[in-house]
Amino acid sequence: MRKSKNNLDERQEQMLLRIEHNGCWIAFWGLVAVIIIQRVVLDFDSGNIAGELIVFMMLALYIAVGCIRRGIWDRRLRPDTASNRIVSLTAALITGILRFAYMIKNFPHMILNAIAAGMIAAAVAFAVCFAVLQFSAVLFRKKQAKMEEEPPENGE
C-alpha cells in the first residue's frame, strides 16, 4: 500500500509527537486510576475490569519492550539493584495501602486481618516487582552490550 504524503513539517511533527506522548501518559495513569477506583472503591471484581486491565497491560508491555529493544532504561533511574529496590518498595507500599483500604472498607471490624492482608499484598508486590525489574535490567544490559558491539552503519 502506498504511504500517503505527510502534510506536517518537522515542527508540527514534533508538536504532534509531544501531544501523542502526553495522550499516552494520560491514558496510562487514567487507566491506573480507573482500575483502582473500580477495584477498591466500587468493589468490582476482576472480571468486570478485565478490559481496562488488558489495555493497561498491553500499554505497559509495549512501552517496556519497546524501550528495552532500543537500549533505553529511564530518564533518571539506573538499571541497578539499589534503584530497583526503591521502585519495588514504593510499589509494595502503594499496593499494601490499597489492599488495607479495600479490607477496611469491606470488613471494618477486622483491623488485624486488614493489616495482615496489606502486609502480604505488599510483600508479594515487592517480590514480583523486584524480580521483573531485575530480569528487565539483565535484558537491558545484554541489549546495550550487543548494541555497543554492532559496527557503525555506513551512510547512516
Place this chain on the structure above:
Amino acid sequence: MRNLKLKFRRIELEMSQTKLAEKVGVTRQTIGLIEAGDFNPSLKLCIAICKALDTTLNDLFWEENENEEK
C-alpha cells in the same frame, strides 16, 4: 535566541516568511518560530533554508561566543 541573521537575509532578498516557507516546504509559522528562536530546525531544514536564501550555514546559523545565550 532570535535568529536575526536569517530574518535580515530574508528581508535583504525581499522574501516574505510565506514565500520562504513555500520554498523549503514548511509552514509560515515554522519560519516565524525559527526567526524568533523558539524552534530549533533540523540540519536538513537549515540546509534547505540556506539554499533558498542563497547563503551558507555559517552565515545564518553560526553564533559567536559573545552572542550566545544560555
